[in-house]
Amino acid sequence: MAEPILTAKNIVKSFSDPIEFEVLHSVNLEIQKGEFTAIVGKSGCGKSTLLYILSTMDTDYKGSLSIDGERMTGLKEKELARVRNEKIGFVFQFHYLLNEFTVLKNVMLPALKLNKFPLAEIEAKAMQKLQVLGMEDLAHKPAFQLSGGQKQRVAIARSLINDPIIIMADEPTGNLDSKNSQVVFDTFMELSVKFNQTLLVVTHDNSFAQSTGRIIEMDDGRIVNETKNLPLQ
């Protein structure tokens, strides 16, 4: 098998506030290219905590993390920012668009930061990503005018702009009604099937989890069960 896109070894995370206590106990995880993985588990079991570590935003942990063959643990803040910009796409529960900017600019920002392509190309690419999500008509609207479901789809478009090797999402449908949840869910499916996009999604939605390729079940800071579903159609 090829080298995994993401490798986490013996991740231990403790909070010391108000008293020292361990939230993650030696978590090991490998994610292969093209995998659509769901992390499920009871509330408070440490799913979000794990995802923040895997996404390089949280650097205060024990163990080691590699992404795309590069060791993340111990890298400088600036280096980690570069990795997030280039290799990781994010989708959060609370949409998180920049309200001061237009929809298009929101999608373009990570690419402008990457600064690898000329402006016109970035713009065309952002339009194309919006198109994938059926949002191209709203491109020039200010972000704050969008509905929750629309915002989340724009956030997904933004996560795609730099063609990341992995997209991470923390309860991306947690704040949406069932109809919008379905749209987001279908979008992820499409990305996985059509573009072979690697996805790591924390979710409470069981039917969502069931239709992914791999389900990781967590309990009390440990991975307790793992199920591989049949390859997706």
Add this chain to the structure above:
Amino acid sequence: MKLLLSIAITLLRARFKQTLVAAVGVTFGITMFVTLLSFMSGLNHMLDSLVTNRTPHIRLYNEIRVDSVQPILLASKNPKAYHFIQSLKASNARKEIYNANKIMNALSIDPRVVGFSRKVSSPVFFNDGTIDISGFMNGIDAEKEVPLFHFQDYVIKGNPQDVKNIPNSIIVGKPLAELLFADIGDVVQVTTAAGERFQLKIVGLYQSGLADFDKTQSFASIATVQKILGKGSGYITDIQVKLTDMNAAPLIAKEYGNVFELDAQDIQAANQQFETGTRVRNIISYAVGITLLVVAGFGIYNILNMMIYEKMDTIAILKATGFSGKDVKRIFLLISIIIGISGCMAGLVLSNLLCRAITHIPFSSAAVPTVKTYPVDFNVSFYVIAVLFSLLTTWFAGWFPARKASKVDPVVIIRGK
């Protein structure tokens, strides 16, 4: 950097009103700073010119004093005796400058000297009926006095050249003329210390702004005063020197004193109080101006802090999508500097307009008859200082909030939702 700038501008636009308030704070500070300094400096120059225009940079004269080398000291020293000399009297009662021509020749080839004029002064009494008013008569070179010491600025009636053209003529101070009930064309009687009486015709009135000076001093031609004193045409009591560089006066005065064996007084020693006044006024205006700028800096600091609390989500998302702490810091520093620069530019324009307005406000003072409106010094250096200071304060005001923004932990913000 261009990207960060465009983000900074977008954030500013979203908070336009607060931004404007902060910028107006800077504008106000800069306006006050520059206007205050320009105005104060204008006043300083005017007040200084009261003295510096009229006062020679160096005055050469002969002070009546006791000879420092008494004859007995020349005798060989007796080791067993000691000299006691008491109640010394000055024997040299001559105020005349010896070798005046030689000195003037030396001065006229000295490159540090702009020009010089001779003067003969003598105490006199002005007689008005039975009253005698004591005063001085100064014999001057009208054609030199006018360009060098701006004499014509103070002659409010009549022509200063007339003292030369009309024999036995005199220019008196306006207060003195009022005391004597005299005006141009009238004749006054003066009595010299030796008791000689002369009739002199008033050809001009002057007002210098120093009332005591105006009450006692009068001006005539050198020849007139020499005649009154019964002296020859070589008799000179003062030589007044104007230098190219006023600040060199103390040094050159010392040199002249030694070389010419005369008393030489420099303008700084003669007018120390003016220097002090100028310095105090400068300190006050700088203190007020800098205080205003610091207050404006706090305004920016507040706005930025507020903005950062409001924009926590924005900062978190920027960081999550690959902007580093340094990028975030730069964005907020840019915001601060944009506020500072725009406020500063407006302040410079506004202060210039304000200064122009001030120069149209009428100003009348007996002290400076030639000045009709308030004086303002349009000195570029005030503007430069203001710009430097405002950049410095906005940089500091921006730096602390910006650093705070760069330290925002995106995990805390995202989890906190």
